Amino acid sequence: GDIAPEWKADYKDTGPIRTDIASKKVSGSTSxxxxxxxxxxxxxxxxxxxxxxxxxxxxxxxxxxxxxxxxxxxxxxxxxxxxxxxxxxxxxxxxxxxxxxxxxxxRLPTAISIERIRQQINDQNNEIERITQKIQNINESNLNNSEKDQQKIEEQQYYVVQKGDNLFQISSKNKITMQKLKEINGIGPDEAIFPGQRLLLE
Missing domain, CATH: 1.20.5 (Single alpha-helices involved in coiled-coils or other helix-helix interfaces)
Incomplete structure (x- = not known):
């Protein structure tokens, strides 16, 4: 119903306020x-x-x-x-x-021939060396024999006086005259011989 006059004024006054609030809400949400x-x-x-x-x-x-x-x-x-x-x-x-x-x-055949020739040369050298050695041995043997013969000749040509020997015995033993023995060795008439003396016989 009816509203009291004093409330009507209040109602009328609050109406715009609520409208502003609603418009603010709408404008705020749209912003x-x-x-x-x-x-x-x-x-x-x-x-x-x-x-x-x-x-x-x-x-x-x-x-x-x-x-x-x-x-x-x-x-x-x-x-x-x-x-x-x-x-x-x-x-x-x-x-x-x-x-x-x-x-x-x-070149192998030629090389084989050369090797064969080298082998033959080596064989010849070995043979020559063997002959040379043999000749050297013969020469050494002959030299030894010659030295022995020379020693024998020297032993035959010289006589070493022994203790108790005299010129007569030596000359008779070696088939030489006492005069020749003295002449060969340069022994004087009164000169004596001594042990160890070498007397030339020829």
């Missing part, structure tokens, strides 16, 4: 709306930027890995090239060796 929209739009944008950055990083890592792999492959190719050059060089050396072996094989 956050752009920020919410911005945030909603920024989330996928940030995700897109993150995905793009991550993908770029992955691509860079992939490129780096590919570059490293290419460097390794290039080094392997270089190593294979060096190995190929080495094989080519070894092949050339092998060909030279085969050619040298072929030349040696072709």
């Amino acid at each position: 956050y709306l752009p920020w919410i929209l911005v945030i909603i739009l920024l989330i996928p944008l940030c995700y897109f930027v993150y995905e793009t950055t991550q993908r770029k990083q992955d691509d860079e890592n992939l490129v780096s890995a590919v570059e490293r792999r290419l460097l390794i492959i290039e080094e392997q190719i270089h190593s294979l090239q060096n190995s190929l050059d080495l094989l080519t060089s070894l092949e050339g050396q092998l060909n030279d060796l085969q050619l040298e072996v072929s030349n040696i094989t072709n």
Whole structure:
């Protein structure tokens, strides 16, 4: 029903106040709306930027890995090239060796003949050395015999006076005259002989 006059005034006064509060609430809620929209739009944008950055990083890592792999492959190719050059060089050396072996094989009969001649020369040298040694032995034997003969001759040509010997006994024993024995040895008429004295007999 009816409202008391004093309450009517209050009611009328509070009406605009409540309207202002409602309008403030509506205006406050609408002021956050752009920020919410911005945030909603920024989330996928940030995700897109993150995905793009991550993908770029992955691509860079992939490129780096590919570059490293290419460097390794290039080094392997270089190593294979060096190995190929080495094989080519070894092949050339092998060909030279085969050619040298072929030349040696072709010269083998001549080499065998030369070796045979060398063997014959060595045999001849050994024979000459053997004959030379034999001659040397004969010469040494002859020299020894000659020395012995010379010693015998000297023993025959000289006589060593023994104790108790006299010129007559010595001359009679060696078939020489006493006069000749004195003349050969230069013994005077009154000169005596002594033991150990060597008397020339011829």
